[in-house]
Amino acid sequence: MDRVTLTPAATAVFATVLTRGPISRTEVSRVTGLSTAAVTKVVRPILAAGYLDELPVGRASAGSGRPAAPLAVRADREFFAGVWLRAGELVVVLADLRAGVRAAHRIPLPGTSVAAVVAAVARAVAVLGAPGALVRRVGVAVPGEVDRGSGIVRRGPYPGWRDVPLAALVREATGLPATVENDVRALTVAEQWFGEGAGTRSFALVTVGEGVGCGLVVNGALVEGGYGVAGEIGHVPVDDTGPRCHCGGRGCVEAIAAEPAVVARIRAATGRAALDLPGAVALARTGDRAALESFAAAGRAVGRGIAAMVNMFGPEKVVVTGDGVAVLEKDLRAAYGPQAFGAAGGCPLIVEPLPPESWARAAAAVTIMALIGLGPG
Amino acid sequence: MDRVTLTPAATAVFATVLTRGPISRTEVSRVTGLSTAAVTKVVRPILAAGYLDELPVGRASAGSGRPAAPLAVRADREFFAGVWLRAGELVVVLADLRAGVRAAHRIPLPGTSVAAVVAAVARAVAVLGAPGALVRRVGVAVPGEVDRGSGIVRRGPYPGWRDVPLAALVREATGLPATVENDVRALTVAEQWFGEGAGTRSFALVTVGEGVGCGLVVNGALVEGGYGVAGEIGHVPVDDTGPRCHCGGRGCVEAIAAEPAVVARIRAATGRAALDLPGAVALARTGDRAALESFAAAGRAVGRGIAAMVNMFGPEKVVVTGDGVAVLEKDLRAAYGPQAFGAAGGCPLIVEPLPPESWARAAAAVTIMALIGLGPG
Structure with missing residues (x-):
């Protein structure tokens, strides 16, 4: 695309076709706020360079005799x-x-x-x-x-x-x-452009694993933080009498819900010093009380942390992901529900374990x- | 200003002079990203309508023989x-x-x-x-x-x-x-344009009173919330074994730190059923243990709630205000400090009681x- 001039208009048009295509020029105009003439002008060289395809015309566009050939990004x-x-x-x-x-x-x-x-x-x-x-x-x-x-x-x-x-x-x-x-x-960013966040103005992704992290999109832009710190949902303090955290705080989500914390509690309760995460999940599946309680505490901490985030910034959607997130889902939702404030409770949590790829x-x-x-x- | 055409450029120029003036056209150009020619053109009718003053020329601008007369909004x-x-x-x-x-x-x-x-x-x-x-x-x-x-x-x-x-x-x-x-x-908004938030891209205001509220500015815009809910720092859950909140949650900042909660705890501990907030503050000033503990718990809850907000959004500054905020300040800062994550700890808290006006x-x-x-x- 070096030969295609990437004016701000070209970027806006290409991004729109990329994330919403197949899409007509008229619709691109509506989404970007550019005139249809400007869209047509911007599209021409990108089309010529082979980055876009014009799909077969399905039907004439309403109110016009001209055919509306939808645009799509040529994936390959x-x-x-x-x-x-x-x-x-x-x-x-x-x-x-x-x-x-x-x-x-x-x-x-x-x-x-x-x-x-x-x-x-x-x-x-x-x-x-x-x-x-x-x-x-x-x-x-x-x-x-x-x-x-x-x-x-x-x-x-x-x-x-x-x-x-x-x-x-x-x-x-x-x-x-x-x-x-x-x-x-x-x-x-991937979820914002190509996943659950597509089409939203505000969106959050929460990951649970070795740590507990979060990415936030507000008004269409990733929140970067004035001091380079943002999205540290793992260090939201949810339990004033909870464990010390490596960050120096007390009762942080991460100190309760990160995988090492979950496993450590089960090791301490069962005496199985060599237990790892898959072992802990297997133990919970057998109905072991200590294992179940440890995962429940983790789900509850994550659920309360997500409620804190939703109450403060009101995203349209939240995606929750991580290797072991399926085990936490029930307790996570049970803690989130009553803690989400008023209309914020309408914000859906989409719990999906994503593969490493x-x-x-x-x-x-x-x-x-x-x-x-x-x-x- | 009805007769001044408020194009987006005019709005940007006027807002810049309003919040940063006295300021030269060159500097307005730098801040807004408009050309100096565009700034000069936009300024002319606003000046003619009496909304701006050209201040006396202090000195010639560097690298130019032309005088740089700073612009200021005519307050009256x-x-x-x-x-x-x-x-x-x-x-x-x-x-x-x-x-x-x-x-x-x-x-x-x-x-x-x-x-x-x-x-x-x-x-x-x-x-x-x-x-x-x-x-x-x-x-x-x-x-x-x-x-x-x-x-x-x-x-x-x-x-x-x-x-x-x-x-x-x-x-x-x-x-x-x-x-x-x-x-x-x-x-x-007032603090963003005319107060501590002026010149920042991200900024938060926290108010403590009958309730505990928060306004957030991210990337220069107020966070509105996808479902109309945002800034509900009062409903950040900071204590898993804390009191029930009117919202249905448990251990919310507001359930611990709002004025009615603070007073209710002191009433219960001292048996003074008619105590009001000024009375509670006076009692704390005499060193009464129950009163001190109640205010300390409130300061701690607000401090932890602010840390949760700062760790997630990373504002450049936080203003904390409210009638009784001075009484909470010491405990609030003591709880905030260790809970702010990494470089986010650099975010200053400006505690200022503001008059009702x-x-x-x-x-x-x-x-x-x-x-x-x-x-x-």
């Missing part, structure tokens, strides 16, 4: 690598221009040094296709603190990672433009949006 | 009535175009019927000046649920008030354009912003 015009960095492995997908997953792989991480991880990312991208030919850009999602604008990982996810210029290193190793984003924010796809979504002029990188 | 070009509806009385101010308070009154409410209140508002406005001559518009701030767009009070503040078209009734009774807004939102001024600020094209009414 460009491909993208999405990479999620996690403990022990990379999760990698090949995504098309509509963020459709065409292939997925997992690649073991031989080490956690910056050099080892960057080399593994380059190998992962190479597996997907010849750089520059098939794959157009690389998106990386990182559990940790990321400065999206500069592509620098400020902190985490591996021991000793501080201020790593990951986007630049990946660019150098692959020869491709690269974006780096925090994984919860990436998944929020969703996080890699989210990394691809961020780099797709950057290609069309939404966000740096 | 228009006047506004601001009215706050509260129990038993109206608080009324006359505000100038820069939201400066020129006069203030309180008017007892003879009754709480819609007709009685509207008549009292009309009398209050008449006291300030001849309608149409001195006072240009009326702003009303209401503790209750307000649909700002239509000027309808959905609920409260007086018994039986449901779906009252208050803006239309005040317009009819005074012959002046009128705006109606929820009082916490109005105060948030501030709420009336806030009502005026909303109607000033409506005059210049920011918001309905």
Whole structure:
């Protein structure tokens, strides 16, 4: 798309077709607020460059003799690598221009040094296709603190990672433009553009796993936080007599509901020091009282944390996700219901466990949006 | 300003001079993103209509031989009535175009019927000046649920008030354009444009009184909530074993920290059934243990609620206000500090008790912003 001039109007038009297509020029005009003449003018070069298809005309548009050929983004015009960095492995997908997953792989991480991880990312991208030919850009999602604008990982996810210029290193190793984003924010953007959040003005994504995180979209934009901190639902204090949290607070959602906290409570109650999360889930399924109580406490804490978030910012929808989220769902909803304030109780919670590939796809979504002029990188 | 064309550019320019003036055209151009030629063109008719002054030239602008005459809004070009509806009385101010308070009154409410209140508002406005001559518009701030767009009070503040078209009734009774807004939102807007929030992109105002409320500004815009609910910091659950709340939840900030809850705890502990809030404050000042503990619990709940809000939104600043807020300040800060997450701890809390006239001024600020094209009414 380098040859297509990405004016703000072009970005708005392309984003509209991408997320709402097939869609007529008239409808694009209505959504973007541009005149139909402006839309037609903007569409012409993007169409000529092969990024859009005109679909067969179904019927003449109402009130006009001219046919309304709907526009759709040509999914296979460009491909993208999405990479999620996690403990022990990379999760990698090949995504098309509509963020459709065409292939997925997992690649073991031989080490956690910056050099080892960057080399593994380059190998992962190479597996997907010849750089520059098939794959157009690389998106990386990182559990940790990321400065999206500069592509620098400020902190985490591996021991000793501080201020790593990951986007630049990946660019150098692959020869491709690269974006780096925090994984919860990436998944929020992916849901906002290509998932449950599409068409909303305000939207929240909550993830439950090793930690408890949240991405917030208000008035169509991701909330970044005046000091770089936002969406820390894991550190909403929901129980004044609850456990101490690693952050220094007391009764934080994360101190009660993160996987390590859930497992630790069951270990302490049962004496099974080697219990892991799958073991804990299995134990709960046998009806073990300590296991059930620990998951119930976690569900209740997450439910109260979500109510706090909904009461304060009133999203249209909330998606709740994470590996073990299905086990928490009943208690989570039972705690959320009575705590949501007034009309905010109308905000639906969509509980969906997403596979690890969703996080890699989210990394691809961020780099797709950057290609069309939404966000740096 | 009817004769000045309020294009979006004119609104942006006028708002910039209003909140940042005296300011040069060059600086207005930088802030608004408009060209200096566009700024000059927009300014001309507003200047001619007497809404702006060109201040004496201090010095030639750097790199140019032309003098840079700073622009300022002419405060006494228009006047506004601001009215706050509260129990038993109206608080009324006359505000100038820069939201400066020129006069203030309180008017007892003879009754709480819609007709009685509207008549009292009309009398209050008449006291300030001849309608149409001195006072240009009326702003009303209401503790209750307000649909700002239509000027309808959905609920409260007086018994039986449901779906009252208050803006239309005040317009009819005074012959002046009128705006109606929820009082916490109005105060948030006033602080955003004319107070501590000026120049920030994200900002929060927390009020502690009969209830505990919050107004949030994210990316420069008030958060409205997908279902009309937002800023309900009073219903953030901070104590899982805390008291039941009138909303149906448990351990909400409001159930612990609202004035009635604080007083009720002290009454129960001391057996003084007739104690009121001033009496409770006086008792705490004598060192009474039950009174101190009750205020401490309230401060702690508000501090934890603010930390929850800050961790999720990351505002640049938080203003905390309310009649009795000074008594809570120490415990509030002690609870907030350890609970604010990472860099969010850098967000300053500005604790300031505001006089009742501030709420009336806030009502005026909303109607000033409506005059210049920011918001309905």
